[in-house]
Amino acid sequence: MTRISILDHDRCQPKKCNYVCIEYCPGVRMDEDTITIDEKTKKPLISEELCSGCGICTKRCPFKAISVINLPEALEDPVHRYGQNMFELFGLPTVTEGDVIGLIGPNGIGKSTIIRILSGELRPNLGNFQDPPGWDEVINHFRGSQLQNYFQNLSEGKVTVVHKPQMVDKIPKYVKGKVEDLLLSIDSKRTDEVVETLEIGEIMGREISNLSGGELQSVAIAAAALREADFYYFDEPTSWLDVRQRLNAIRVIRSLAEAGKSVMVIEHDMAALDAMSDYVHILYGKPGGYGVVSNRRGVRVGINTYIRGFLREENVRFRDHEIEFKVKPPRAEEEGEVLVEYSKMIKSHAAFSLNVEEGTVYLNEVVTAFGPNGIGKTTFARILAGVEKPDEGNVKRKIKISYKPQYLSSDYAGTVEEFLYANAPSYGSNLFKSEIMRPFNLEEILDKAVNELSGGELQRLAVAVALSRDAELYVLDEPTAFLDVEQRLLAAKAIRRIIESRNASAMIIDHDIIFIDYISDRAMVFSGKPGVEGRAGSPTELREAMNTFLSETGITFRRDKETKRPRVNKPGSFLDRQQKEMGEYYYLKTE
Structure with missing residues (x-):
């Protein structure tokens, strides 16, 4: 079993604890360099080769800054590690033209690291942070996979990337002027189409500094989608958006894939992720410690697998319980005090x-x-x-x-x-x-x-x-x-x-x-x-309220037959037309 040791540098305060981890480490007491002091940072360095995994340092640390993690035996060949006692990533998602690939998993599990690697901002070191490999070695590491050609083109500067950031509320600090100044400066033939789809025509003359969170999100999506690139990355594109705006964003993102582009999204709204993605990769591990990218799955199967918490093909249980969705009976109007x-x-x-x-x-x-x-x-x-x-x-x-x-x-x-x-x-x-x-x-x-x-x-x-x-x-x-x-x-x-x-x-x-x-x-x-x-x-x-709301937006939902989670019906599909004819926009009573 492989073992990694993680030190949270923000929480570690050796001046206050006087290195209790070193004092109580059995390896150090046996004159081994199991834990030493980094001369630059003055913080502990834990040798994963010498660490016995006893866990004494994790229990003694008053700031809970140390984690010793036993990795599953199947994990080999990391894609990237930031340094000794730092986060480690195993695997990368598949990048394919004409598809929207969704990433689903907890925060701090490596999603940002993945996009930094795929965008060329960060070259994967394959776990060798002391003597990082060159592009030739990286490309050879991924030979036989779709990522081989991707990294070959990336290393030669043949891949262009557009990134829609997560924290859109910070955009006004860096982008000044009016919305139209930003979007028209991109000089795209699709400007009118994207503006109309996202319904942002009324704010084109507004100052970016005066936009709400939802308006900033829509403008950020528009600015990303209008740029010409090979690979598009959208980080949480539905935050601050209402249900109708989310559907509009989904349409714009899907249009990029339909034009043959490669698109990747990080999204925590499972209904939105379901509607915009073709495939998903589940990420699991220990937030801040290590992250593992699972095999690619179809979007419905992938989200249902995430809900169950068990990866059958990999034989990995990453959650000890299944997320349960229940169809609740209507609440009586006069029920309760x-x-x-x-x-x-x-x-x-x-x-x-x-x-x-x-x-x-x-x-x-x-x-x-x-x-x-x-x-x-x-x-x-x-x-x-x-x-x-x-x-x-x-x-x-x-x-x-x-x-x-x-x-x-x-x-x-x-x-x-x-x-x-x-x-x-x-x-x-x-x-x-x-x-x-x-x-x-x-x-x-x-x-x-x-x-x-x-x-x-x-x-x-x-x-x-x-x-x-x-x-x-x-x-x-x-x-x-x-x-x-x-x-x-x-x-x-x-x-x-x-x-x-x-x-x-x-x-x-x-x-x-x-x-x-x-x-x-x-x-x-x-x-x-x-x-x-x-x-x-x-x-x-709830069901009556949802029916009223969704009928105004023209969106219909159904329940997944296996998990009972709400799913968006594709506009114009058989179920969409059937439910609209019946006036059942949320889900059918028989579901």
Whole structure:
């Protein structure tokens, strides 16, 4: 069995612990150089050849900076390793012309490393970080596979790559001017077609610095798709987009493959990944330690395999449980005790007005709210949370509310642990550890600076802090943004467990259909004209609400026969036409 040792340099603080890992290492006590000190960084270096895997250093390290991982015997010939005691990647996905290849797996598992390698930004060292091989050796390593020709062309500069980044909210820092200045400067014949498909014509004259998250995402997709390249890479292209916008993005991305281009996407919305991909590769391993790229599978089989957590061909179980989707019966309208009621409300801004129908939220229920961007969902959440007041109407009874806003600030100068001490009232309690710390995996980021967190880490922290407060209603605005598939479902379970144990309720705004299907008891639909006027219906049974919403967008869903997960029907397909004729846009009653 191969063994690797990983040192988290951000968490390792030898000045505070005085190298307890070296002090207690049995190998060091036997005068072996099992753990030495790096002269440059002054941090430990663990010899994987001499390490016995006893685990004493991992247990003694007060900052939990060391991991000793026993790899499956089948893992040989790594594609890349960043250095001693650093992340290692095994395998690469297949790149084929005319196909959209999807990557699905947890954050920190090597997806960014893969795209850096395939884009030519990072030459794979085949595990030899001390004396990296040249291109000839790399090409020879992949002989007989499709990657041989790919790397041959890449090494000769014959492959051009376009990359749509994950953190689109940072685009205004680097790109100035109007949307039309950016898109028209690309000088593509497809500009009008892409602008129309993405429905961004109305914002062409707007300054990029004034765009919302969803608008920035659409513009970033357009800018990437309009450039001429051989290989297109889209990192989380549906974040911040509503359901209709996601379908538009899927159409643009698929059009590139239909034109014979090679396309690769990282996507955590399984419904969107299903609709846009031809094939998928599952990535598994230990986040931050090592990642393994599985064999290529057809998109339906691949996603179902990921849900089951077992790779039959490789004989690998990467999760100890299967993700279960259940078709829940409709909830009775008068079921349960009333937590809060609100009257019909009106709220107007300079160029936008929101009308909300009266509604009720019951104890121990999760109500989700969905609809197009710019339609008033965040305004409604802010009214419930008491951040804004309606011009007309009111929330009939004051209750304790915990609010997680849509856009998160990472300006806090201290560490995550310091932030939790200051903002999470129950931090340090056993209840916090079991209900929040473990599900959101906060222990691994406690020593990180808040202003250095990734989008997913910041989201986990914000949701955790909101849930740590003692409240009767938890209002969470887009809690799944930047979270991977498993983190989204773990968050759903944690939210459900917390509201039931505290006899509370939750109002959640989100666009991920699978997350909404997984967590909702009831739902409310927002409609109208984005940026002009919005209408919010009363909370109603999920299937009825989904039918109303999807009929307005012209999208139909079905349930997968094996896993019961929601799947998008291809526009114009037999099922799409059949369900539209029956008025069943979400799924058939017989499913």
